[in-house]
Amino acid sequence: MAEVTQLIHEYLRHDKKFPHVLCPGCGHGILLGSLIRSVHALGIPKDDVALVAGIGCSGRVAVYVDFNTVHAVHGRALTVATGIKMAKPDMHVIVVQGDGDALSIGGNHFIHAARRNIGLTVLVLNNFIYGMTGGQCSSATPLGCWSTTTPYGQMEKSFDFVEMTRAAGANFVSRGTVFHVKTLDKLVRQALVHPGFSLVEVLTPCHTQFGRKNKFKSPVDMYQWLKKAAMPLEAYEKLDPDKRAGRIPIGVFVDNHEPALETRYAAMRAKLAKG
Amino acid sequence: MTNPKKGQTRITIYPDWCKACGLCVAFCPAKVLEIDVAAGCARAVREQECVNCGFCELHCPDFAIVVTPRGKTRNGGTQPPQENGN
Amino acid sequence: MSAKRKTAAREIFALGAEAVVEGALLAGCSFYGGYPITPSSEIMEGMAERLPRTEDGVFIQMEDEIASLGACIGASLAGRKVMTATSGPGFSLMQELIGYACMIEAPLVLVNVMRGGPSTGLPTSPAQGDVQQARWGTHGDHSIIVLSATDVQDCLHMTVKAFNFAEKYRTPVILLLDEVTAHTREKITVPLAQDLEILYRLQPSMPPEWYKPFEETVRGVPPMPPLGSGYRFHVTGLTHDDHGYPTQKPDEVVAAISRQFRKIDQFFFDIQITDEFLTGDAEVGVVAYGSVARSAHLAVEQARERGIKAGLIDLKTLFPFPRAAVEGLLRRCRTVIVPEMNMGQISREVKRVNPGTSTVWTINRVDGHIITPKQILESIRKG
Ligand SMILES: Cc1ncc(C[n+]2csc(CCOP(=O)(O)OP(=O)(O)O)c2C)c(N)n1
Numbered sequence: 001m002a003e004v005t006q007l008i009h010e011y012l013r014h015d016k017k018f019p020h021v022l023c024p025g026c027g028h029g030i031l032l033g034s035l036i037r038s039v040h041a042l043g044i045p046k047d048d049v050a051l052v053a054g055i056g057c058s059g060r061v062a063v064y065v066d067f068n069t070v071h072a073v074h075g076r077a078l079t080v081a082t083g084i085k086m087a088k089p090d091m092h093v094i095v096v097q098g099d100g101d102a103l104s105i106g107g108n109h110f111i112h113a114a115r116r117n118i119g120l121t122v123l124v125l126n127n128f129i130y131g132m133t134g135g136q137c138s139s140a141t142p143l144g145c146w147s148t149t150t151p152y153g154q155m156e157k158s159f160d161f162v163e164m165t166r167a168a169g170a171n172f173v174s175r176g177t178v179f180h181v182k183t184l185d186k187l188v189r190q191a192l193v194h195p196g197f198s199l200v201e202v203l204t205p206c207h208t209q210f211g212r213k214n215k216f217k218s219p220v221d222m223y224q225w226l227k228k229a230a231m232p233l234e235a236y237e238k239l240d241p242d243k244r245a246g247r248i249p250i251g252v253f254v255d256n257h258e259p260a261l262e263t264r265y266a267a268m269r270a271k272l273a274k275g
Numbered sequence: 276m277t278n279p280k281k282g283q284t285r286i287t288i289y290p291d292w293c294k295a296c297g298l299c300v301a302f303c304p305a306k307v308l309e310i311d312v313a314a315g316c317a318r319a320v321r322e323q324e325c326v327n328c329g330f331c332e333l334h335c336p337d338f339a340i341v342v343t344p345r346g347k348t349r350n351g352g353t354q355p356p357q358e359n360g361n
Numbered sequence: 362m363s364a365k366r367k368t369a370a371r372e373i374f375a376l377g378a379e380a381v382v383e384g385a386l387l388a389g390c391s392f393y394g395g396y397p398i399t400p401s402s403e404i405m406e407g408m409a410e411r412l413p414r415t416e417d418g419v420f421i422q423m424e425d426e427i428a429s430l431g432a433c434i435g436a437s438l439a440g441r442k443v444m445t446a447t448s449g450p451g452f453s454l455m456q457e458l459i460g461y462a463c464m465i466e467a468p469l470v471l472v473n474v475m476r477g478g479p480s481t482g483l484p485t486s487p488a489q490g491d492v493q494q495a496r497w498g499t500h501g502d503h504s505i506i507v508l509s510a511t512d513v514q515d516c517l518h519m520t521v522k523a524f525n526f527a528e529k530y531r532t533p534v535i536l537l538l539d540e541v542t543a544h545t546r547e548k549i550t551v552p553l554a555q556d557l558e559i560l561y562r563l564q565p566s567m568p569p570e571w572y573k574p575f576e577e578t579v580r581g582v583p584p585m586p587p588l589g590s591g592y593r594f595h596v597t598g599l600t601h602d603d604h605g606y607p608t609q610k611p612d613e614v615v616a617a618i619s620r621q622f623r624k625i626d627q628f629f630f631d632i633q634i635t636d637e638f639l640t641g642d643a644e645v646g647v648v649a650y651g652s653v654a655r656s657a658h659l660a661v662e663q664a665r666e667r668g669i670k671a672g673l674i675d676l677k678t679l680f681p682f683p684r685a686a687v688e689g690l691l692r693r694c695r696t697v698i699v700p701e702m703n704m705g706q707i708s709r710e711v712k713r714v715n716p717g718t719s720t721v722w723t724i725n726r727v728d729g730h731i732i733t734p735k736q737i738l739e740s741i742r743k744g
Pocket residue numbers: 054055056057058059074097098099100101102125127129130131132133138
């Protein structure tokens with residue numbers, strides 16, 4: 001396995017201070033490893049990757065990796081990524097956002113980017129909470145959970161990112177977890193090459209701001225929970241519906257091949273050029 | 276990749292990068308690793324038991340642990356393997 | 362080049378908004394991201410029609426003005442010359458990203474066709490209420506270039522200027538028009554691109570290993586390669602060091618912010634454009650901009666016919682405020698009149714630079730109607 005870490009180190013910016021700023025056991029770091037392995041496995045040159053990040057702990061991963069990295073403002077990463085992709089359709093434009101960034105403040109941009117089916121690879125690091133700002137609830141915080149702004153329990157229902165993205169019209173919609181790393185690597189690779197808007201919702205533990213306050217004793221406990229709760233979509237679908245409670249399906253939910261926005265745009269321009 | 280035979284690997288942990296989150300310790304199927312509380316990082320206490328499953332290396336959120344086949348070195352052969360620095 | 366000189370400059374009958382489109386295309390704009398809003402939509406519609414027919418032009422209608430500016434910033438990082446246009450409500454939505462563009466030093470042109478406000482205000486009426494917002498709208502200390510245009514021909518030329526400044530100084534440039542300027546239709550000349558000075562952002566001349574994206578340079582403007590050209594670096598709205606990495610070290614923070622100010626402020630002589638009309642011997646001065654400057658021009662002519670020594674400074678650059686020119690006028694004239702379609706936004710600047718040699722009068726109008734030459738003339742006669 002030695003090549004795994006060695007390879008990751010080839011992609012890290014060694015003029016940046018390590019260890020990175022994330023808390024011990026934060027799942028965001030695992031996703032960064034997965035992303036690096038996936039880009040490498042596909043042989044995509046570093047120069048061809050634009051990594052656009054939102055604001056939050058999730059957004060902080062971008063600075064550590066030697067791609068063209070853009071740390072945008074809160075909720076707007078997809079808008080900046082849209083500009084890059086339309087201006088340079090040959091680039092692999094990857095977006096890393098938190099659950100709050102993607103679907104609380106950035107929800108409008110998210111549904112429209114999915115609807116446009118623009119060729120972005122979007123990795124939403126869902127830790128069910130606003131990690132960076134100290135544990136306030138997000139649109140993904142589950143019903144009943146404690147957060148600093150739902151001290152009596154969350155009363156609002158949370159978004160199902162997968163169903164939301166499917167409904168908005170994206171080509172590729174998937175979910176993985178940072179515990180199931182090999183599946184995650186596979187999903188990220190698929191998302192990277194899939195034309196059109198490609199989502200990987202990545203379930204990732206934030207023990208510091210979420211777990212601790214919601215009956216998880218340690219970061220490890222959260223990974224134990226992910227290990228138990230997540231199951232392949234195919235198996236989940238075969239489950240008796242009343243046995244589904246508490247289980248989280250992972251895998252590929254939508255796998256369409258409609259032309260991406262940039263492809264349609266190029267076709268229109270070609271037609272115009274002919275007169 | 277997976278070598279079911281034990282004792283074929285050497286484990287290197289970068290003490291400066293490891294945050295002692297305990298993830299590798301908890302999930303190592305061969306109970307190779309422990310947290311060294313005094314040093315504040317993980318430590319391979321039963322290296323010979325390692326089955327080279329790769330879990331620790333793939334899951335370490337801080338890229339702080341490397342599993343190297345014995346005999347080979349981390350850098351591909353020219354330098355001696357780095358000692359577990361704790 | 363001369364072989365290309367097949368066509369000549371064209372004369373067209375155009376709206377101010379259409380002149381902006383012509384100017385943008387001449388300047389090399391190849392990306393427009395926008396959201397419709399009166400009275401700026403004609404700019405967007407013009408770009409929607411024209412850009413896809415240009416060599417590599419991209420037009421995209423985004424879901425709101427935040428997204429529009431976000432897309433422009435992304436495309437600017439990717440090496441494009443970019444533009445968006447909006448009006449008050451959209452301009453307010455864009456403020457956070459204007460600061461981001463300042464911080465990451467992304468060249469872009471933002472046209473705000475001002476209408477009556479606050480809020481939804483008077484959608485189809487002219488106003489000049491966003492002047493100070495253009496200067497100070499985003500949070501935090503920053504320097505920025507704000508331009509205006511008087512008539513339709515000017516819309517074309519100031520748009521070209523806006524692109525040139527954006528590229529030369531790596532900064533967002535805000536072009537403030539008003540409803541009257543944007544919706545006036547008149548005959549203009551569209552020059553050939555080769556007859557214009559068209560500037561492009563500086564490209565790095567060093568190998569990627571040596572490149573520092575936010576390095577201190579003599580001009581204060583670091584070179585800016587497009588994403589994907591081999592110069593991989595980090596871009597962030599966090600205060601950053603010259604590598605682009607976030608920093609909180611006081612010396613690095615001060616260096617970064619000071620350079621962002623200095624790169625614009627030290628070139629005030631290049632950036633501050635004013636059009637002076639009969640100011641040499643003026644005893645009563647007028648300082649105006651946008652469509653109001655047109656009324657003021659006529660008023661000054663009429664005053665001269667009546668034997669009053671009046672003169673006008675038409676501000677094409679609003680910020681950095683053309684202090685030297687205005688101070689000169691204040692020193693020469695006993696009265697300086699500042700007519701504007703707001704409650705007094707540029708008059709604050711005029712009063713600020715007044716060495717005490719002149720009385721500053723204001724004419725303010727916020728009823729959605731233009732300030733007429735007659736109104737200004739009356740004031741000149743009293744002045
Ligand atoms: C416009 C704006 N509003 C609020 C904030 C403060 N803020 C920073 S990160 C964040 C939430 C981050 O949560 P999430 O996107 O889930 O990322 P995480 O930290 O959990 O990875 C907030 C509210 C901000 N930076 N900008």
